[in-house]
Amino acid sequence: MKRAVVLVSGGLDSATTLAMACAEGYQCHALSFRYGQRHAVELEAAERIVRELGAHQHRVLAIDLSAFGGSALTDENLKVPEQPVEGIPITYVPARNTVFLALALAWAEVLEANDVFIGVNAVDYSGYPDCRPEFIRAFERTANVATRAGVEGAGIHIRTPLIDMSKSEIIRRGLALGVDYGMTISCYQPNEEGEACGRCDSCRLRRQGFVDAGAADPTSYTMGSGADPGG
């Protein structure tokens, strides 16, 4: 049975990616990180998703990116923007996907898995450089010169099934595969109960996605954030 490492954050995109990898027949080894993000509720969401979608195993690796700082997602002193911004926003975590893919690559080599799935998307996204196709291509090239798997083995493929899909297309695909999006958390600043703010960039993209998909939005929003994604 062909194996894959699948990065699972607890959000909508990575849950859909995991469902797609399972549907392709991979034995899925799910990987999450405790990286200093503000709320552990994301990791609880990841655990539920992995169990529900029937991944083979799930590992949560601790790596303290908050030791470096520089992002509103890992530094409580920096405020998450609630309006669209120009350029790369403060929620960008320096080199996060490079770090996550590097660790996924390490595990893939040990598992003798040739595929690593990551739910990056370059259509309805926050403008992070490490979600773009040119980053993925460069990382894949690096992976294949960096490792025994690349040099002596069958090679490493970085799989990004969502990269060209709109948020509503992602949602429709996931619903067709039976993903329960009520289990997922996309918000950059959820409260301790896992309720979404409804106002950050990630909430805005998610809410609009459900509207465009013509699907019911199962997200729990904090009181007062309202139900209108248009603001």
Place this chain on the structure above:
Amino acid sequence: MKRAVVLVSGGLDSATTLAMACAEGYQCHALSFRYGQRHAVELEAAERIVRELGAHQHRVLAIDLSAFGGSALTDENLKVPEQPVEGIPITYVPARNTVFLALALAWAEVLEANDVFIGVNAVDYSGYPDCRPEFIRAFERTANVATRAGVEGAGIHIRTPLIDMSKSEIIRRGLALGVDYGMTISCYQPNEEGEACGRCDSCRLRRQGFVDAGAADPTSYTMGSGADPGG
């Protein structure tokens, strides 16, 4: 003052690299990892070296690569070879330099440092794929599409001053810069006192390097490993 992140393992190569970066006038931010390596004596060596060479600061990040296994350096059940082997040896740690450079890149972005130094060497080395120039070039390309520093800033340079040098050339350069190699540990299986085995691949390369450099070898070897690097 221009800043650099310098990866410091506690070994001969990274100590020399740090000395060279300091000599070039960089404010050096040293980074080491507690990655599940067998012996913490390497990290004690890294701390001594960083202090002695006058780096601006030193950070030790914990990241448990032994959770993945697959290497004799992180798995006590796998034996370190004491004779030369064909191909990539079992001491190769899957994707280690990709992981280390990814984390150095994250810190460099936050520090607004444009240079990351790593003491890889592709002449007198153990044959690891992630020590070769093609890996470094691919990673540098990845770094520049992955990050705010690459996309909106002045770019990231992965600096490898040792990559084409022989071990004896590295030793001579370091001695000229005042590096005390008695502080460094290269052995893949040092004992708890930090004494080197004298027999693993890393010890063999180091011992021969001192002979070829015509310099006294300050390494503490365990009793019985003898003084003859030729075996």
